[in-house]
Amino acid sequence: MGKVISVANQKGGVAKSTTTLNLGVGLARQGKKVLLIDADPQGSLTASLGYVEPDDIGTTLATIMMNIINDEEIAEDEGILHHEEQVDLLPANIELSALEVTMSNVMSRELIMKEYIDTMRSRYDYILIDCMPSLGMMTINALVASDTVLIPVQAAYLPVKGLQQLIRTISMVKKRLNRKLTIHGILLTMVDFRTNYAKDIASRVRETYGSKISIFENVIPLSVKVAEASAEGKSIYCHCPNGKVSMAYENLTQEVLENEK
Helix, strand or coil, rough: CCEEEECCCCCCCCCCHHHHHHHHHHHHHHHEEEEEEEEECCCCCHCCCCCCCCCHCCCCCHHHHHHHHHHCCCCCCCCCEEEECEEEEECCHHHHHHHHHHHCCCCCCCHHHHHHHHHHHHHEEEEEECCCCCHHHHHHHHHCCCCCCEEEEEHHHHHHHHHHHHHHHHHHHHHHCCCCCCEEEEECCCCCCCCHHHHHHHHHHHHHHHCCCEEECCCEEEEEHHHHHCCCCHHHHHHHHCCCHHHHHHHHHHHEEEEEE
């Protein structure tokens, strides 16, 4: 059965989509079969994989979840796009926002995404969910469907300050809806160690949370190469195969794989 990892943080701009994309491709490069699920109506992960107009895509995560709500049959490969870097993608677009409103009146609304993902576990080694920057119903759905949560955190004051609220939400979901849910770890992203500020923030994260939550030894450095890769619809491995960021994601991939042993 495949491992399901949510990449979550209610703060925007902390590299959730970038982490999902490059970790997913990193796992695929290690011979793993990987499905990426875009659970953000902004469609950032979808666009980063080269589908630059997510709103023009006919079948998305919103379509699949609505079919589940309406108890309609879903074809095995319905909505899944196959990327050249050997990862599969279930895309998202703005329709996901409307679906989140619709779900407020649905019975067992927290379990809709789980119902779909449980049917896909046997087909993939890893399923990575790129969560939206909020703690709303779509993110709750992702947490309920997941085994673990990976938390990317930009090395800056406000993203670190918001961690407590996210951790409380994860704890609530674990207590009430998904007993097996764990935090895979906190990943420091967009780190510029040339500045004392970034070093201080990184130290604060380790001091505050290190005794309770695993913190990845590896950090993701600040780099314009990541944005350039996303604009080309590629991973950092394709865009800059021997750079510092690609090495950082390669090390992250190894850490994730080591945690499974």
